Amino acid sequence: DGGITQSPKYLFRKEGQNVTLSCEQNLNHDAMYWYRQDPGQGLRLIYYSQIVNDFQKGDIAEGYSVSREKKESFPLTVTSAQKNPTAFYLCASRLGAQGPPNYGYTFGSGTRLTVV
């Protein structure tokens, strides 16, 4: 079955370390996204990518970096510059900005990152 796979489900990071969250999709979707969710809040956009080798900052990109070397993969690195990285991170994909009426977004199951 097609879908989005995020790994790991839980991740612990020491202060000052960089960590990379994986997001892989086999849906042949063009666009991919990273969101952050904090307790009791909605999701906020970190980065998104419309095509391979291209990505744009979202609302809260500071302290994060991404790459899009392959259509299927959109890893997110949480750098030591991110002051408050403890959160739930969700990856999503979509076939394209335009499309048949039933096209929508598909989400991964998320990675819960905790700084220790």
Place this chain on the structure above:
Amino acid sequence: GIQVEQSPPDLILQEGANSTLRCNFSDSVNNLQWFHQNPWGQLINLFYIPSGTKQNGRLSATTVATERYSLLYISSSQTTDSGVYFCVVSGAGSYQLTFGKGTKLSVIP
């Protein structure tokens, strides 16, 4: 950017009750989805509904695009309906999603 407001922010229901969740948005959209986030964090797509009405079992949704709102109806609620319901939109030609802050639903037996 597009603003999305959801109401109510919190809702407690007795099992078997019905409810209506509302989503208002500030501009024209080409995508509107309702998601249910379960207690484990998984976002489940309920409806892709930029306009019109859809039904799926006990759930139904209506979007009136000209008046910039969408409604999610839950009938005969069950404890498994508990979680947070998000309204998510994107504007014409845009890849960016805008999330509402969600409605936290608690269904008690």
